[in-house]
Amino acid sequence: MSSNFGDFQMRVYADAVKGVNSRYPFDFRSIEHKAAETLPDWVYRYVSAAAGDGRTQQAKIDAFSHYGVVPRMMVSPPQRDLSIELFGKRLISPIFMCPIGMVGLCAPDFHGDIAAARASAATGVPFTLSTFSQNPMEEVIEEVGNTPSFFQLHLPNDRELAASFINRAQAAGYSALVVTVDTWELGFSPADLERGNVPQFRGFCMQNYYSDENFTKHLAKPPHEDQAAALAHYAKVCVQPLTWEDLRWIRSQTTLPIAVKGIQHADDSRLAIDNGADVVYCTNHGGRQANSGISTLQLLPEVVKAAGSTPVIFDSGVRDATDAVIALALGATAVGIGRPYAYALSYGGTESLTHYLKSFLAQFDLTLSICGFKDLAALKAAGVEPALTAAR
Numbered sequence: 001m002s003s004n005f006g007d008f009q010m011r012v013y014a015d016a017v018k019g020v021n022s023r024y025p026f027d028f029r030s031i032e033h034k035a036a037e038t039l040p041d042w043v044y045r046y047v048s049a050a051a052g053d054g055r056t057q058q059a060k061i062d063a064f065s066h067y068g069v070v071p072r073m074m075v076s077p078p079q080r081d082l083s084i085e086l087f088g089k090r091l092i093s094p095i096f097m098c099p100i101g102m103v104g105l106c107a108p109d110f111h112g113d114i115a116a117a118r119a120s121a122a123t124g125v126p127f128t129l130s131t132f133s134q135n136p137m138e139e140v141i142e143e144v145g146n147t148p149s150f151f152q153l154h155l156p157n158d159r160e161l162a163a164s165f166i167n168r169a170q171a172a173g174y175s176a177l178v179v180t181v182d183t184w185e186l187g188f189s190p191a192d193l194e195r196g197n198v199p200q201f202r203g204f205c206m207q208n209y210y211s212d213e214n215f216t217k218h219l220a221k222p223p224h225e226d227q228a229a230a231l232a233h234y235a236k237v238c239v240q241p242l243t244w245e246d247l248r249w250i251r252s253q254t255t256l257p258i259a260v261k262g263i264q265h266a267d268d269s270r271l272a273i274d275n276g277a278d279v280v281y282c283t284n285h286g287g288r289q290a291n292s293g294i295s296t297l298q299l300l301p302e303v304v305k306a307a308g309s310t311p312v313i314f315d316s317g318v319r320d321a322t323d324a325v326i327a328l329a330l331g332a333t334a335v336g337i338g339r340p341y342a343y344a345l346s347y348g349g350t351e352s353l354t355h356y357l358k359s360f361l362a363q364f365d366l367t368l369s370i371c372g373f374k375d376l377a378a379l380k381a382a383g384v385e386p387a388l389t390a391a392r
Contacts, residue, residue: 004080005093005361006369024348024355028319028340031356035106035343043105046197047342050287051187056294057287060317063295067326068387069371069379077374080365084376086311086334087176087257087279089148093361094328094376096126098283098315098336099152099178099261104134104205106345113140115345119353121145123361128152128178128336131165132205138172148175152261154183155250157240161214166253168212175257178281179250182262184242187289200234203227209234244275251276259313262289264299266306273310279333280312286338287316297327304331321363328376329384 012022025031036044050057082093097116100106107115113133117140120127128150129140141149151169156162169177192198200206203223209215210223210230215237223230240246251258260272261281269280282303284296296316304312314327315336324335337360344356373379 004369005082005358005365006080008358008362009366022355024344024352026359031340031343035346038108038346039106039343042195042197043102043199044346045191045195046102046199047100047106047339049189049191049197050291051189051289052291053190054287054291056284056291057317059293059295060284060287060297061319063297063317064320064323064326066387067297067330067384069325069329069367069382070385071370072372072382075372077369077372079374080369081375082365082368084334086313087148087150087259089175091126091148091334092124093364094332094334095324095357095361095364096150096313096334096336097128097341098338099128099130099150099180100338100342101130101132101154102199102205103130103342103345104132105199106342107349108346109349110134112342112345112349114143115349116341116353117141117143117149118350119357120147120149122350122354123147123357125357125361126150126175129174130154130205131208132200133207134205136207136211137168137174138211141172141174150174150176150178150259152178152180153250154180154238155240155242155246156237158214158237159249161209161212161237162250163253164212164214165208166250166256168208170254170256176259176279177250177254177256178259178261179247180261180285181242181247182283182285182289184240187285187291189288201231203231206230206234244271247272247275247277263303264294264296266302269303269306269312273307278310280307280310281314282312282332283315283336285316297330300327300330300332321360322367324360324364325367325379326384329379329382331380 084094104112106112116127121144126148130152131154151174257278259279259281260277263280311333313334314332327335344353
């Protein structure tokens with residue numbers, strides 16, 4: 001793998017000279033359009049849906065247009081170091097794939113978790129597996145190669161089952177536990193309500209549950225023989241109103257680093273750290289939960305300030321590598337990609353997602369290079385400036 005991710009574009013141009021043009025798009029709008037054409041309608045509508053009238057989803061996207069990075073000239077860095085330390089691992093870049101509960105449905109074969117893990121192995125971009133996956137966590141991690149991967153936990157109200165998920169993730173070799181705290185109830189999503197569209201209620205992406213004896217021991221028959229009974233039991237254990245005591249309990253169950261996902265308030269940033277978090281994860285869940293109209297990017301600096309020396313990772317509204325540059329300049333340690341990578345899976349599985357991730361890394365690297373930054377420390381020192389760009 002090249003030390004400069006931007007070299008990827010020169011290979012694309014070189015192939016084109018030989019008459020071989022890319023099969024896959026490079027920009028978000030084309031990727032989203034291709035996914036809308038390719039995915040089953042009910043899958044696309046679920047992935048693209050937002051809470052309420054969508055104002056929060058739009059706000060998080062528009063927020064990046066209010067900031068810009070001022071380029072510096074005559075300091076062109078021929079070699080860049082984009083690596084970071086996170087969760088006790090050295091990562092080749094600050095970019096990772098967010099947990100998406102239904103990403104398993106986004107690949108043509110409905111095994112998107114496996115496809116994403118293979119793309120992670122091919123690119124070095126870490127993949128975060130959701131509790132809701134089409135393949136058990138043990139099968140998915142076998143595909144990531146040497147790239148660190150993370151397991152995202154939706155905490156069930158059955159402590160035996162919760163402990164089992166945590167212990168399985170650690171035993172399987174996941175590098176960190178990402179605890180989601182903003183989805184103990186579903187956000188109000190008119191697009192989903194219109195079709196009664198919650199895929200796990202129909203048995204999709206339930207393999208971590210169905211492969212766990214602490215879940216199946218409550219069933220008279222295996223889930224594949226009586227899925228209605230399995231889903232009825234799931235309905236009993238899936239809702240867990242969360243408290244900080246729950247985080248302390250999770251901390252007691254594992255030696256893995258823990259990121260607390262869903263933090264948007266400075267006080268919650270401090271509380272998460274006080275109760276066992278090693279990393280604060282600032283996100284609004286893609287605008288799917290509370291339709292408050294506040295962009296997460298707007299809240300990021302105060303969350304970072306409150307976290308002190310504790311790393312803050314970020315997602316929400318990232319549609320372009322320039323967005324990641326801005327979030328890092330505002331204090332994030334690492335930046336997650338959400339819907340774009342789910343869409344990129346849809347039309348070519350591992351191959352199309354690998355192409356997308358290499359493209360994203362290339363744009364990220366080239367943006368820093370052209371602006372005169374040899375590494376992330378130089379970017380953070382420069383920071384951002386207010387921009388007058390109209391919202392996208």
